Amino acid sequence: MYGLIALPLLIVLMGLGLPVAWSFAGVLAYLTWVYDVNLDTLMLQGFRSLNSIVLVALPLFILTGYLMQSGGIARRIIAFVSRLATGRGGMGTAMVLSSSVFGAISGTATAAIASIGSIMTEPLVERGYPRGRIAALLGVSSLLGILIPPSITMILFAVVTRQSVAACFAATIGPAIILIIGLILYNRFLVGRAFEEVDIPDEKPESFARVTFKALPALSLPLIILGGIYGGIFTPTEAAAVAAVATLVIGGLIYREFTWSSLGKSVVNAAETTGTIILILLFSFMISRIMSFERVPQDLTEAIQSIVGSPIGALLLVNLVLIIAGALMDDVSVTVVVAPLFLPLMVANGVEPVHFAAIVACSVVIGANSPPVAPTLFLSCKICRVPILQAVGPALGLMGFVALPVMLITTFWPGLSLAIPRWLDLL
Known part of the structure; x- marks a missing residue:
């Protein structure tokens, strides 16, 4: 009974403005007190759990995301995708696809928001997109980095639930594809109804062949990372090291946009994020x-x-709890606390742990953009220079018509998340 108070206590501490890590420390202090636990033994067990080769991938993928931002890689990807995404809603489509490619390299949403948002916001505004809608689309599409492997969130899920990292990566590919299609179609539907998209020809257009040639080194990264993991060439941890080195080589030797200052800033930012x-x-x-x-x-x-009495009711209840938790906490907190807490319930109702990983990832997409906390949406609004109130309405539309249906489809269609892991012989 005392343990069930831990989650509400965590939410309260975070709501009071306490840093996330120290909010966890407060919950730990409470549980240690009520259960009279030997803290010395507990600390030793905690350090042993951290002694995992899988966790080495975390700082490396985080560093890769920051290096992409400062090395000109993100800009080349966006330029290439923008030339591909033509027709109605083309610029919005380009933002979604750019987020997809970015996620297939770094696995983070924060770096994607900073890179893609800073480059694409003004061109979208010039073409008639309201800033609130840009921020909402950026916030939701940036979280494709959580669904498209490699994903830092899925690494954390695999570690805390003792599942295969590669299997968790593969489980989210199906939901990611549906989310990409849904975001593109929803944006195309809004063009001409909610706002008008203006076609602005480029004054000095580069040929498609030249844009593609410049983007090829950047576009080779997801092929190297994912091909290496699922081709059995290297593990996810080794893939993270390859990604970081390849990003350094491409940004430093091919694009030549790194400076000592930008490299230092990327390393410091990655270290701060990893430490937290x-x-x-x-x-x-x-x-x-x-x-x-x-x-x-x-x-x-x-x-x-x-209380519930049926598997469907239990699944719906867990979906609701995940969304509410995601609206109040960041994706790391949801993954490392809520996921292990509800995993026995999911298994008792016939849900595979890897399937539950996909459900958790889909819930983060909704929660991270839902008030009152909405960390991803707030960051998007900051990058797009727009008040949060102008982005809440469009964000709720994207989540209600796209992200929530994807989560429900993922929950009640196990084959969507289990087919690829089984095909790759990961289950």
Whole structure:
């Protein structure tokens, strides 16, 4: 019973403005006190959990995202995709596809927002897109980095639930494809109805062949990373190292846009982000250890099963909890706390852990753009220089008509997330 108070306590601490890592520390202090746990032993177990080769991929993929931003790689990708995405709603389509390619390299939403938003916002405004709609589309599409492998969120899920990283990567490909198609179609539907898109010809257009030639080194990155992982050439951790080195080579030797200042800034930003995530992971491992020992997940499963009484009801309830948690916490917090807590309930209702990974990833897309916290949407608004109130309405439309249906389809159609892992013989 005491353990069930941990999640509301975490939300309250974060709502009071306490940093996320120290909010986790507060929950840990509460659980240690109510269950009278030996903190020395618990700390040792937490450090042992962090001693994982898989976690080495985290700082490397995070660094890759920042290096793409400062090395000119993101700009070449956007230029190439913009030439491909023509016709009605072409610029909006280009933003969605650019986010997809960016996600297939770095696995982060924050770097995608900063890179794609800073480059594409003004061209979209010139073509008649309202800034609020740009911020909303950027916020939702940037989270394709969570669905398209490699994904930092899926690495965290695999570590805390002891699943295969490659299987979790593969499970989110199907939902990602449907989300991409849905975002493109919804944007095309709005053009000419909610706003008018103006065609502005380029004064000094480059040929498609030249744009493609410039983008080829950048576009080779997702092929190297994903081809290497699923071709059995290297592990996800080795893929992260390859991605970081390849990004350095392409940005430094081919595009020649790195400076010592930009490299230093990228390393510092990656170190700060990694440090925060590792600290959260340490506290979450210790929290999970206490909860497992006190059988909190099992008690929660029995309580929900007795109240709901059907697998469909349990799935819908978990979907709702994930969305609410995502609206109040960041994606890391949802993944390392809520996911392990509800995994026994999902397994009891016949849901594969890898399938649940896809459900969690889809919920993050909705929660990260939902008030009151909406961390991704707030960052998008900052990059697009627009008040949050102008972006909330368009964001709710994108989530209600696109992201939520994708989450429900993923939840109740297991084959969507399990087909590729099975095809790749990962399950």
